[in-house]
Amino acid sequence: MSPAPPPGPPSGAGRRIRPSGPTAFLVELPSLEAVLALHAELDSDPLPGQLEVVAAARTVMVRAASTTAAERLAAEISRMAVSERQPTDTGRVQIDVCYDGPDLDDLSELLGGSREAVIAAHCGQLWTAAFGGFAPGFSYCIAQHHSLDVPRRSTPRTAVPAGSVGLAGPFSAVYPRTSPGGWQLIGRTTAVLWDPDRRSPALITAGSTVCYRAVRELVEVVGPPAPAQPAAARGLQILATGPQCLVTDLGRPGHADLGVAESGAMDRGAARLANVLVGNPLTAPLIENLAGGLQVRALGDQMVAVTGALVPLTRESSDRTEATNGPQQQPARGLQHETPIRLMDGEVLSLGAPAAGLRAYLAVRGGVDLPRVLGSAATDVMSQIGPAPLQRGQILPVAPSRRAVEPTPGTRPDPLPEGRACARVVLGPRDDWFTAEAVESLLSQRWRVAEDSNRIGLRLEGRPLQRVRQGELASEGTVAGSIQVTTAGIPVILMRDHPVTGGYPVIGVVLPADLDALAQLSPGARIDLRLG
Incomplete structure (x- = not known):
């Protein structure tokens, strides 16, 4: 469901509403002054259901708490009377x-x-x-x-x-x-x-x-080194990381106006489930591991769970080794994916290469205890906000375990995609920049995930999409799932660490419910896009 009808004649003082997925929309305005005025009004006096607003060159992006809220906000903002103003000189x-x-x-x-x-x-x-x-x-x-x-x-x-x-x-x-x-x-x-x-x-x-x-030369000012943090007496020691290992949670919504994306776990369903299995709140920080290779040693007795990508698990101690015997066989002695695992002090848990999926999540009871930035411990790889990627030898402190939280209905993720996925798309806000044949091509061909895809975006390989409009698009707000199309006609699906504004037209937006499946696709996997 869209937050407003397709773009029609300008409404309310030259404004036009352009849906950007089911819970966001762009308000198109005639001037930068009008943008700054509407942004100032919404920023100083938020409307019910408004999550965040992002000013750009000719638009204000509004993200709402729900589809219903987006529809209501779009109607109200299209009628809102706003006086233009110049930005305050801040020096x-x-x-x-x-x-x-x-x-x-x-x-x-x-x-x-x-x-x-x-x-x-x-x-x-x-x-x-x-x-x-x-x-x-x-x-x-x-x-x-x-x-x-x-x-x-x-x-x-x-x-x-x-x-x-x-x-x-x-x-x-x-x-x-x-x-x-x-x-x-x-x-x-x-x-x-x-x-x-x-x-x-x-x-x-x-x-x-x-x-x-x-200037001819640049002088770089280097600050004092950060003070060393004392080693945690209780937690997880990182023995190996694999290709990429990050601390994450459900992100930091509401800061897009500062240029800060929501970020957070790429596969949110898997992250929620991992926390549920160890009795944590859904928002507790945990580990996101790309393509296996993670090894952790328990410092003190720990309760952990692994979800997401189907990875073989091995638990080792000084006197025994337990392992899953591959994806087609029964795991030994209860060491299972999506099941709580007790690690005794000194035991090592290893995650092998995935048999299905790409990203695995390891939660520990109490949650990873690292400082928050803007309310979240998630690592944003594009903005470099949050903890640095985990390194071999690092010790992650674990917060004291709280009262166990009961499982929440709907937290179990959908089955893992095996080499391909189908994602539903809402067209807009800039599908009118493309030919009808390009829109048909977007929805009919099978796209390939490119090798240089990451947490910022999935680059798709296939037949380029042709524009009906040439020239430059003024930068405007984006949301996770936006399908930007470069001047060369290459689609890029923006993911969790996406830039909050961009200057390439967005032909459509993947529904939020389908982003988890896309997060589990390896390079070379196939994606079918369909109207949602």
């Missing part, structure tokens, strides 16, 4: 830039000038931070003049280095962290754009005036 920020970016020469040729002319145009005017998004500390700054209005790259880079200074459309920005991105890169800086330990974590906030200054 001037100087950014020192070494102009040696990989796209500088191509942009010089595109703009019909020299490298020096591009640099002078970037440094020779003030920029105003209009809104945040994409990643924590990433601020879209708009120029006094539009001499540097340039298109994004036809295909985004999979990794833009932290500190890269880029241009896209009328905006300039600095990448706070290494992350994917399609902006044109003209230089780099060592300025720290996001520091959660600062009173104001973002260096540049809405209303800031930004001055870029050209």
Whole structure:
């Protein structure tokens, strides 16, 4: 069910509602000033059922608590009277830039000038931070003049280095962290754009005036090393991690306006079930393991459970070894997937390579006890918020176990996909950017998951999708499940650690209930997309 009818004539002071999945929508507005006014109204006085709002160049994204709430909010916002206002000046920020970016020469040729002319145009005017998004500390700054209005790259880079200074459309920005991105890169800086330990974590906030200054060399300020943490007397010692091992939970919703995605477990059903099995609250932090290879030693007696990917389990101690005997045989002595497992002090639990699925979850009674960032212990790999990926030898403290929580109905996940999955899609908000044949192709061909897929997004391989509209789309809010289509026609399904804004049109949104299955697909697996 959509939160509003398909886009029609503009409503309510030039606003148009564009559904973005079942519980979110874009409010399309005639100007940046109108965007800032509506955003300020919704931010200062949230409506019932409103979870978060994200301002962008020409839209405000609203995410609601339910489909019913989204429908109600869309109707109310389309009629809302809002007075336009300018952002409050929050001070001037100087950014020192070494102009040696990989796209500088191509942009010089595109703009019909020299490298020096591009640099002078970037440094020779003030920029105003209009809104945040994409990643924590990433601020879209708009120029006094539009001499540097340039298109994004036809295909985004999979990794833009932290500190890269880029241009896209009328905006300039600095990448706070290494992350994917399609902006044109003209230089780099060592300025720290996001520091959660600062009173104001973002260096540049809405209303800031930004001055870029050209320098020949950059000086990096290195802070004192973090104090060593005492080793936990009780917990889990990491003996091996496999390809990737993270601490996660159900994420940090409600901070998209700061550029912070919800993040959290890729397969939420599996994470909830793991916590239920050991008597934890559903939100307790636990371990997400990619493709097996995890080994943990119990420090003190522990109760654990493994869910998600079907991995063989082995328990070892000084005098015995217990193991599952493969996916087609009965496991030995009760050491089972989706069953509580008692580890005595010193025993080692090993997770082998998955027979089905990709990500396994290991919960421990009491929950992993690590500091929260914005209310969550989840690791966001794009924003680099939360604990660092787990390392061999690391000791994870475990919180004291609380009163056991009764299992919650509906927490058991659906069966694991075996090499393919079918995901339901709601079209929009930008399906009108594509030909009817492209929409048909999206829903009829069998897509292949590309090798470079990750927690940020699943890149799909197949026949490219053709646009009916060319040119640039102004950056706008996205949700997990959004299917962005690059200029080259390649779909990317945004996953849990997705950027909160993006500049590629979203042809449709995968229903939230189907994201868990997609999280369990390995590279090379097949995806069928169907109208939901």
